[in-house]
Amino acid sequence: MISDILVIIVMVTGLLFFVATTVGIIRFPDFYSRVHAAGKGDTLSTTLFLGGAILFIMRDFSWDAMLTAGKLLLIVFYIFIASPTATHAIIDAGYEFRVPYWTRSSDKKGTEGDEANEENMDNGFYPEDLKG
Amino acid sequence: MNLEPFFIAMAVAILFLMLCNLYRVVAGPTVIDRMLGVNVIGIKTTVLIVLIGIIDGRVEMFIDITLAYALLNFITTLAAARFYQRISQPAPSEPEEALVAPSAGPEVEDVDAPEAASDPGRKETP
């Protein structure tokens, strides 16, 4: 009974983090912030989901269950190493590809920074003060 | 306590959120945004496979494919990131290695190098 409640709590927490990840990926204005949302939130929510699965499988302490739970633990370790590395590779590629930053002035309409930043967004160059 | 409806609801919720992530794949302004969305979809698919295994009661059968899936998703993301690092570097202006055989046909226009040399860091907006 207690283990069931624990499984439910862990999995629902994972789902909450995944909702945060999705909202971040859809709503953030900039490539770099989206990568933050995707990399961190995705890894954590996957770890929590698989942790809940491990707790569920370990409810009966048979040898098969321990073996399966051990393999799932290996998957959790692997995702904990590989997913942040993939995030690092993506954001490194974006940086070298010179994806433009979002700045606050590019978001307001009708201000003076608007045309300069629009042009920068189109050409893919950084804003002037961020070059170099 | 029967946890099957809970796991079914969890699987459907994850799938629905993956559908929302597909918005980033479809509408990402740059190509790397799409790569980001595909990475998230790939990692969540491993979770979904484990959940399917739990719902059907045979997790042992699905563990191997889960690990293989996670491994291969990582390779796909890395390859795409490396690719974009590669094409972001501008081509050198002097083709020192460009020796064409005397028996070659009409000049093949190099479609990538002139564009890249004249416009370094051009953002790809498909």
Next chain:
Amino acid sequence: MTWDASLLWQFDILVLVMMVICAVTALALQGLLSSAIVTGAYSFLICLMWTHMMAVDVAFTEAAVGAAISTVIFLGTAQYINRWIKKDPPREQGIKQLTLVIGVICAVMMLSATRDLPDWADPASPASTHLSPGYIEQGYHETATPNVVTAVLADYRGYDTMFEAVVVFAAALVVMVLLRRTSHKHRKVLHLRPKREGRDTVLRGAAQSIIPVMQIFALYVLFHGHYSPGGGFQGGVIFGASFILLALCYNLKFSMNRFREHLVLWCCACGVLLYAGIGAACLGLGWNFLGYAALADLLGVSGKMARSYGILAVEIGVGITVMAVMVSLYYDLASGGDLEEGL
């Protein structure tokens, strides 16, 4: 802890909607690279669909080949081609519209032909009444292999798997013949790329920790194909993917120093040789080609254990070939044939 394993219709509908969105997006995007990546996403989703339908070996193969290797090969090849779809001149647009009309007519004809196929999971379909009960009931008793899929692939339908290995070998040979150049003198400039200078510590560390485990896992998948989903093909793909990961995280030369080109080609050929050689050995001992029971006297075991060992040996052959073919395809396609710099 087994519940009633019924397929969830909510799951199916959501995954199918996502697959349709991915497919339409892959067609509608203008850049070829984006289409390649979205096709990778489509492969992930169809693998999920097959897992849900309990076809785990197929899902495994799709995940390995469609999701990872196809996307890496697309990306490696696309360094050399014009990546933007340009507008066609008017005379080519007419041909494209004609092709569209022909395609739609063929699609309609094929879809109407599927009405004659048996229903999904129909117990009275010809395959389920004549073939499947035989394999399911007699498979374990005749071949001592709990995984019926592996038994069918490598024993009952061994010819098909052998020709699969031959086709994969031929693909590697074709790519090598078409692309491989040894001297720079006759090379037209396709794409000038500066050499990669910096070495990324994070990727190197990840590669050092992941690749040995990945290779052991690939061997596990290969040898455990008798008992769990897997087998030679999937194990070989994962093993080859570990070398591709090495080339991605470091450098193509780094990976080539560890798995040289001539050794790759030897492995491609030896796997097929092993498979066909076992078949020929069975033929020479008086049985059918690929009739593994002929090896019973040679190995000193009973007939069904000989079949089990025969299945293991041919799976090893398939695994060696597939591993070497994946590595060879990556070497040739990602470097444009000159094996200097990969992705």
